[in-house]
Amino acid sequence: MAKSVTKSVGRPKSEEKRQLILDAAVDLFLNQGVSATSMDAIAKASGVSKQTVYSHFASKDDLYTAAIESKCQQYWLAPRDLDCCTGESEGLRHTLELVGVQLLKLLSDQQVISMFRIVISEAKNAPEVARLFYQAGPRKSVEDIALLFHNASKGSLTREDSISLAVQFLNLLKGDFHLRSLFGLDETLTDSQIKKKVAVSVNSILVLYELALPLA
Structure with missing residues (x-):
């Protein structure tokens, strides 16, 4: 009789390991800072070899x-999810509302707040840390919007x-809230x-949008 074969369901092992490495890296970055975290420490915390870490990520950057x-x-x-965005002002309004809600949820995430604080604290001695953070986070958001x-x-x-x-x-959305969050207030x-x-932010930006449109 042929043996039954049970197929594993879920993400491939390589993807699972990649996620383990990412999760371990985030924890270490938040607890030790980016500059003080080594690839050796990330490998140890994620339970994989250093070679495995480098097979997924070419560098710490x-x-x-x-x-x-x-x-x-x-x-x-x-x-x-943004197909609702059209040339009509109401279509743009709805899209900006969707985006705005997600952005404020992101900025309210405690890990994100902690990462902002770490980047600010390391910016003077490790400007590359700040540059990478800006490119992957704030700058990408600006370009998409x-x-x-x-x-x-x-x-x-x-x-x-x-x-x-x-x-x-983005500045309208963040307002005083983002700064107060960074200060823990x-x-x-x-x-x-x-x-x-x-x-409120969408109402304000749509006024500026209409003013920015070239006259017909």
């Missing part, structure tokens, strides 16, 4: 960038104007508080 991107992806919306404004305007907005609007939208926003803050 690559691993650090992947850790930031992984956290952002937990909250960021895929392009298919700028594309929404550019597409909604059907290409009539320049890249510079689109980026300027994206930066202003605010608790996490409730869902109703997030929705209210997003609605």
Whole structure:
């Protein structure tokens, strides 16, 4: 009689190991700082060999960038979720509301707040840490939101104007809340508080968007 074969269900082992490495790296980055965390320590904490770590990530910089991107992806919306964005102002409004809610949830995440604090504390002696964080996190958010404004305007907005609007939208969302969070002065926003803050920010940025559109 042929033996029955039980197939394992779930993620491939290589993907599981990659996630183990990412999780261990995040914990170490948050507890020890980025500069003080070695690839040896990450391998030990994740229960894999150093060779396995390097098989997934070519350097600590690559691993650090992947850790930031992984956290952002937990909250960021895929392009298919943003198909509602059209050239009509109400379509753009709805899209910005979706994006705004996810961004505030990201900024309310305690790990994200802790990472901001660590990057600020290390920026002077390890500027590369700050540069990588900015590129993988804030800069990527600005570029994605700028594309929404550019597409909604059907290409009539320049890249510079689109980026300027994206930066202003992010600043409206963060307001005083983000700074207070970094100082440990605010608790996490409730869902109703997030929705209210997003609605006010979207109303303001749509006024600036209309003003930025070239005259017909």
